[in-house]
Amino acid sequence: MSISISEAAFELELQDFEAAKARIEADVIITPLLSYPTDDRNLLIKAECLQPLGSFKIRAGANAIAMVDKVKLINGVVTASAGNFGQGVTKAAKNRGLDVHVFVPDTASKSKVDSLINLGAKVTSVSFSDWWNIMMNRSAGVDGFFIHPVAELEVIIGNGVIGLEIAAQYPDVDVVVVPFGGGGMISGIALAMKALGKSPTIVACEIESSVPLSAAKNKGRPVQVERGESWIDGIGSTIVLNEMWPLLDALVDEVVIVSHEEAANALRALSNTSNLIAEGAGAVALAAALKPQYSGKNVVAIISGGNINKETHAHIMKGNDLFP
Secondary structure, rough: OOOOHHHHHHHHOHHHHHHHHHOOOOOOOOOOEEEOOOOEEEEEEEHHHHHHHHOOOOHHHHHHHHHOOOOOHOOOEEEEOOHHHHHHHHHHHHHHOOOOEEEOOOOOOHHHHHHHHHHEEEEEEEEOHHHHHHHHOOOOOOOOOEOOOOOOOHHHHHHHHHHHHHHHHOOOOOOEEEEEEOOOHHHHHHHHHHHOOOEEEEEEEOOOOHHHHHHHHHHOOOOOOOOOOOOOOOOOOOOOOOOOOHHHHHOOOOEEEEEEHHHHHHHHHHHHHHHHOHHHHHHHHHHHHOOOHOOOEEEEEEEEEEOOHHHHHHHHHOOOOOOO
C-alpha cells in the first residue's frame, strides 16, 4: 500500500536533501543572504528572486523532472501553476526534449504567462476555481505525466535545498519567514532544517485577502475561506490541501497575516533599500519579518520571486497602492 505525501516527507533524511542539492546544482544558484537594515533585529533576506527565471520554483521544477522515471514522461509533462513553478518545470523539461502543458489561473500575472509561452510551454488559462480543482484532484484531464506544484515529494525535497543553504549561511538563525502558497516551500525548508538538527521558528505568512493556513491552524483542520481580490499572485487560495495539512500542522510554528498596505511598503523597501525587484509574495515575507514579535531575533525572510508585472511594480513604486 502506498503511503501519503506527508508520511513520505516525514521519513526524509539529510541525504535526500543533499542529493537534491547535487542534482540541481547546474540549474540553480546558491542565492545570497543580504543584510536588511533594521535597528531592533538581525534581518537577512534570502534573495530567491535572483534565481534563473526569477523564482525559487526552479529548484522544485528541476528536481521533480530529474527524479521522474523517463518512461513516465513519454507523453510529456502537465502541471498547474500560477507561473513560477510552470517556468521551472518547462525549462527543465525542455532541456530533456519534453513537451509541457501548463494550466494557469486567470488571475496569473501576464508577465509569468508570457514567460511560460516564451519558454515553449503550451498554456491553458482557466478560472481560479477550475485551476484549484486541478490542484486538488491532481489531474487536468489531458495526456502527459502530471507533476503537482506543491504536494509532490520531489518538489518538497527540491525546495528543501533552501533550508540547507540558510543553515550554512546563517547557523544562528532564530526565525525563518516563508510566503505560504500551498506549503511545498515551507515544508521543504522545515524538513531540511530538522534533518540538520536545526530548530528555528518556522513562520508562514499570508496576505489578508486569503488566509487558508491561518484558518486551518485555528480550526485544527483545513477549512474553506473566502479568496478576496489582490494584486499579489502566487499565494492565496481557498483551502489548505488535505494531503499537505499533516506536514503544515506539524512543521509551521506561527502564521502571520500581512495587509496589502504592509506588502506595498515592503515591495518599495526592497527596491529602494536592497535594489531588488520582488513580486508580491516576496514582499509579504519581508513585511511579516518586520513584525514587532521578532524584535531582537536573528531572522531570515524568503524573497520568493521577482516575476511581477512591470506595470504593477511601477504603480506601487509611485506610491499608488493597489488595494482591493
